[in-house]
Amino acid sequence: MKGLTYALVICCITALAGCASMLGPSTDDPAVKLKWAAEHFSSKDDPAAAEKLIREAIDIYVKKNDQLGLAEAYRQYGLFYRSNTVSSAADYYKENGFLDKTVRFKDRYEKAIEHFTLSRDLFADLGRHEDLSTLYISLAKTYVLTDRRDEACDAFSKSQESYVRVKMADQGSEERRSEEIASYMEYVESMKKQAGCRDTSPPPAKPDRPVPTSPYAPTSPYAPSVEPAAQPAQ
Numbered sequence: 001m002k003g004l005t006y007a008l009v010i011c012c013i014t015a016l017a018g019c020a021s022m023l024g025p026s027t028d029d030p031a032v033k034l035k036w037a038a039e040h041f042s043s044k045d046d047p048a049a050a051e052k053l054i055r056e057a058i059d060i061y062v063k064k065n066d067q068l069g070l071a072e073a074y075r076q077y078g079l080f081y082r083s084n085t086v087s088s089a090a091d092y093y094k095e096n097g098f099l100d101k102t103v104r105f106k107d108r109y110e111k112a113i114e115h116f117t118l119s120r121d122l123f124a125d126l127g128r129h130e131d132l133s134t135l136y137i138s139l140a141k142t143y144v145l146t147d148r149r150d151e152a153c154d155a156f157s158k159s160q161e162s163y164v165r166v167k168m169a170d171q172g173s174e175e176r177r178s179e180e181i182a183s184y185m186e187y188v189e190s191m192k193k194q195a196g197c198r199d200t201s202p203p204p205a206k207p208d209r210p211v212p213t214s215p216y217a218p219t220s221p222y223a224p225s226v227e228p229a230a231q232p233a234q
Contacts, residue, residue: 071122
């Protein structure tokens with residue numbers, strides 16, 4: 001009898017494990033959710049799962065009033081809307097729509113810009129110049145896709161400015177810093193030329209912290225108005 005009971009317990013555990021594996025992995029860590037989301041829309045061709053994970057991460061960051069987390073989540077949402085995986089699923093999204101029912105498939109690039117802008121404002125407020133340098137590249141590329149050349153060129157230049165700020169604060173050797181700046185400038189200049197930017201001269205170095213541009217959570221379409229978290233003195 002005891003043997004039968006033990007066997008039944010093992011069967012139940014096995015069945016539950018099988019159900020869990022069918023449902024897929026789960027986590028309460030919003031950073032992990034964003035990592036999985038990026039994999040879903042960049043290599044696994046599962047944009048629906050990606051959007052669900054991104055929105056779950058946003059909800060968690062809003063509840064925690066985690067501004068840096070929100071900035072990264074908004075960036076990932078922008079990359080999601082701009083991704084080739086979403087573009088390739090046109091029939092699905094035209095029929096079913098996104099989880100954000102205000103977004104139509106043809107407006108996905110504008111929605112990507114909206115989320116990149118939310119991310120940019122938060123990164124600027126937090127003085128995250130390195131994140132800003134890559135964020136501006138994503139923003140510029142999306143402006144190019146929407147034929148907004150002047151705004152794309154401005155975003156490319158701001159990416160260069162942000163990168164210079166990072167390197168000016170670098171405690172490494174001046175020679176190495178100069179080489180890295182020159183390499184990055186060349187990289188962005190090539191993209192500016194491809195975009196048809198008229199003035200491709202590198203911007204001047206501005207190592208100062210940018211003026212805050214957003215009141216944090218009130219800019220979010222997902223969050224109620226809350227007071228921003230106190231920042232350490234600069």
